[in-house]
Amino acid sequence: MTIRTAIVGYGNLGRGVETNIKRQPDMELVGIFSRRSELDTDTPVFPVADIDSYADQIDVLYLCLGSATDIPEQATALAAKFSTVDTYDNHKKVPAHYEAMDEAAFQGDNVAVISTGWDPGLFSINRTLASSIFPQSQQNSFWGKGVSQGHSDALRRIDGVRKAVQYTIPREDAIESAREGRGAKVTSHNAHLRQCWVVADEADQERIENEIRTMPDYFVGYEVEVHFIAEDEFVRDHGGVPHGGHVITSGELGGTHNTIEFTLALESNPDFTAAVQVAYGRAAYRLKEAGQAGAFSVLEIPPYLLAPESLEELLARDI
Ligand SMILES: NC(=O)C1=CN([C@@H]2O[C@H](COP(=O)(O)OP(=O)(O)OC[C@H]3O[C@@H](n4cnc5c(N)ncnc54)[C@H](OP(=O)(O)O)[C@@H]3O)[C@@H](O)[C@H]2O)C=CC1
Ligand SMILES: N[C@@H](C[C@H]1CC(C(=O)O)=NO1)C(=O)O
Numbered sequence: 001m002t003i004r005t006a007i008v009g010y011g012n013l014g015r016g017v018e019t020n021i022k023r024q025p026d027m028e029l030v031g032i033f034s035r036r037s038e039l040d041t042d043t044p045v046f047p048v049a050d051i052d053s054y055a056d057q058i059d060v061l062y063l064c065l066g067s068a069t070d071i072p073e074q075a076t077a078l079a080a081k082f083s084t085v086d087t088y089d090n091h092k093k094v095p096a097h098y099e100a101m102d103e104a105a106f107q108g109d110n111v112a113v114i115s116t117g118w119d120p121g122l123f124s125i126n127r128t129l130a131s132s133i134f135p136q137s138q139q140n141s142f143w144g145k146g147v148s149q150g151h152s153d154a155l156r157r158i159d160g161v162r163k164a165v166q167y168t169i170p171r172e173d174a175i176e177s178a179r180e181g182r183g184a185k186v187t188s189h190n191a192h193l194r195q196c197w198v199v200a201d202e203a204d205q206e207r208i209e210n211e212i213r214t215m216p217d218y219f220v221g222y223e224v225e226v227h228f229i230a231e232d233e234f235v236r237d238h239g240g241v242p243h244g245g246h247v248i249t250s251g252e253l254g255g256t257h258n259t260i261e262f263t264l265a266l267e268s269n270p271d272f273t274a275a276v277q278v279a280y281g282r283a284a285y286r287l288k289e290a291g292q293a294g295a296f297s298v299l300e301i302p303p304y305l306l307a308p309e310s311l312e313e314l315l316a317r318d319i
Pocket of ligand 1: 068
């Protein structure tokens with residue numbers, strides 16, 4: 001079988017999904033749907049306004065939109081018409097997103113796989129798996145130093161921001177404390193600096209900085225730096241998209257101290273996120289083919305559904 005896929009939203013993530021789909025043995029890319037008409041791609045481009053008319057041509061629609069505003073505004077209408085995979089990453093609002101996508105997808109007899117990627121995504125799986133192993137555990141998540149796409153997207157949605165990037169910088173002493181099982185007082189807020197580089201007119205900068213520092217879910221509660229720079233300096237110095245992080249879980253078992261550490265080191269945050277998202281598209285297709293409908297998180301999807309190989313091949317190769 002060939003899974004007929006499409007992309008909605010053509011930014012860093014959309015470009016990564018486009019490239020990755022072309023490397024899949026069982027997928028074809030029908031097209032890219034965008035709010036913009038001129039995109040730098042050889043893939044057919046269609047107006048997102050016309051997307052509903054393509055519902056019978058697409059098995060899985062990858063939502064490569066921003067989480068700050070695009071997903072909340074567009075995702076449920078798309079889930080009513082298509083089986084979807086998104087990377088929604090406003091952690092505090094994922095439960096509400098799950099409920100909304102479940103209702104929309106179920107009404108349309110579609111599957112909506114939500115919040116794939118690495119955090120949420122692979123880190124979520126590891127947090128659940130690792131904490132399930134210990135009767136009592138200490139668990140900490142760390143990101144960076146790297147470019148958070150979600151936080152960078154959130155910056156770019158502020159009126160007057162022409163270009164922006166947010167680096168997440170962890171405190172190394174906090175990571176070491178977690179590794180030594182002393183992470184009880186380490187939190188995401190006190191263990192990370194959020195460093196913002198922004199291109200905007202001087203007249204807008206004070207307002208923009210205030211919007212950043214008071215933005216709930218993304219920046220409130222963190223140590224935040226905001227730097228305004230010229231566009232040529234931004235293009236010269238802030239083109240990379242590396243990232244990574246750690247989930248560190250430890251606990252006592254029969255008087256012994258044991259630690260689980262799941263680490264990612266990513267040269268390209270969007271390309272890696274896209275690869276995870278594409279794999280979950282295979283799972284979405286199989287769940288739909290099995291008669292399932294509604295929302296699914298990465299915590300509910302067995303790993304073998306992501307693989308192009310059969311379960312028998314995986315048992316022989318990976319078990
Ligand atoms: N779960 C996880 O681990 C991760 C999740 N993410 C999520 O992925 C989301 C998307 O990230 P990313 O692709 O980097 O975001 P981008 O800002 O690159 O793209 C977001 C959307 O903005 C529009 N857009 C992109 N470029 C332009 C432009 N030049 N002019 C106008 N509009 C543009 C596109 O929609 P259109 O084509 O319709 O204009 C695109 O879908 C993030 O918000 C984040 O939440 C990212 C990394 C990891
Ligand atoms: N969703 C994140 C992926 C990781 C990175 C991150 C952060 O730097 O705060 N949190 O989760 C992203 O958009 O890059």
